[in-house]
Amino acid sequence: EVQLQESGPGLVKPSQSLSLTCSVTGYSITSNYWGWIRKFPGNKMEWMGYISYSGSTSYNPSLKSRISITRDTSKNQFFLQLNSVTTEDTATYYCARLPGADYFDYWGQGVMVTVSS
């Protein structure tokens, strides 16, 4: 069974970078697409971006200048880096699989990240 697990710091200071890891078991990240989604306080959900089976990436235009998604295929992990964070980046961050650059069929449990000084 495909399982995803997010990890990373729960507290980040404003202007710093947010870095998260998604560890995948039961499936290779060299197949399909692997994305990041966040859920803000108040329930709004936002797609952030994905990395494909080939390593190509696609990002939400609203984040394009601040976001980077990379991967380590030897560890079957992919990563999120979001630069210059503000308090508005406080959210629960999820990683998920997209079978074909469309919907999200497997999700991690999520990690709550607070941006605060």
Next chain:
Amino acid sequence: DIQMTQSPSLLSASVGDRVTLSCKASQSIYNSLAWYQQKLGEAPKLLIYDANSLQTGIPSRFSGSGSGTDYTLTISSLQPEDVATYFCQKYYSGYTFGAGTKLELK
């Protein structure tokens, strides 16, 4: 940008009721729509994709319908374990989620 509007934002229903949730797009999304269920403290779970295809393992009381701009998630007979927030998500021309419908028991 295509906006997604879900209604109602809160729905109270009784066990056994037929429940209908709505998701409207600001322009046609050509059936590129998924529905998710999220229970408190859990990850979202995919219920429906391509507007009307039931994800493997999801009970048959869940169904999706619609086309163009208007889509519906139906629970044919509400069960206590269906209490959750339900989100729609379009994947035509980018990815956007609706604001969610919170479903509670009356």
